[in-house]
């Protein structure tokens with residue numbers, strides 16, 4: 086916990102299922118490392134924590150610095166911003182790879198709506214999802230050091246959704262420590 090200053094992020098209980106849920110392959114790769122997770126089935130112990138990983142919404146994330154914006158075309162049609170906590174932001178600025186333990190990245194998304202002031206501009210409309218990636222190379226050894234959490238209205242989304250996070254990030258950004266966003270200069 087000391088290495089992740091802001092977040093009441095992890096309870097051992099909630100990440101306990103990671104090995105079995107994420108597949109034998111992931112587990113086998115990391116089994117030589119000490120994962121340090123005590124298996125339990127009580128992943129619902131904290132209703133505000135994400136399934137599998139036990140990530141909760143870090144306090145103060147809205148004050149973090151911007152790494153880059155992104156735009157998602159319809160049908161989702163979203164405006165997004167990727168934010169980094171101080172450790173994460175510094176790593177982006179300096180091009181540090183892998184990201185150090187304690188890094189937390191956020192992706193905050195809104196529906197894109199036409200600006201009321203300009204015919205060509207867009208505004209953020211209703212908030213959709215807030216997502217986090219938390220770096221802790223020991224706790225999340227089974228997923229190459231990253232824990233994931235997706236939240237809608239402050240509540241974590243389904244187990245099924247959380248099963249998809251690592252696989253997609255792995256397929257898209259294996260050479261960038263599983264982080265897809267690049268720093269917008």
Ligand code: HEC
Pocket residue numbers: 155156157165167190191192216217218233234235246247249250251253254257263264265266267
């Ligand atoms: C189908 C692919 C896919 C899946 C599944 C996925 N992501 Fe991502 N993620 C992306 C892409 C592409 C980006 C780049 C930014 C964007 O799309 O706005 C991204 C960006 C992020 C970021 C910002 C850091 C970065 O890597 O760029 C976070 C945090 C994040 N995702 C969390 C999650 C969480 C949590 C889950 C599971 C609940 C998840 N993602 C599932 C594709 C995916």
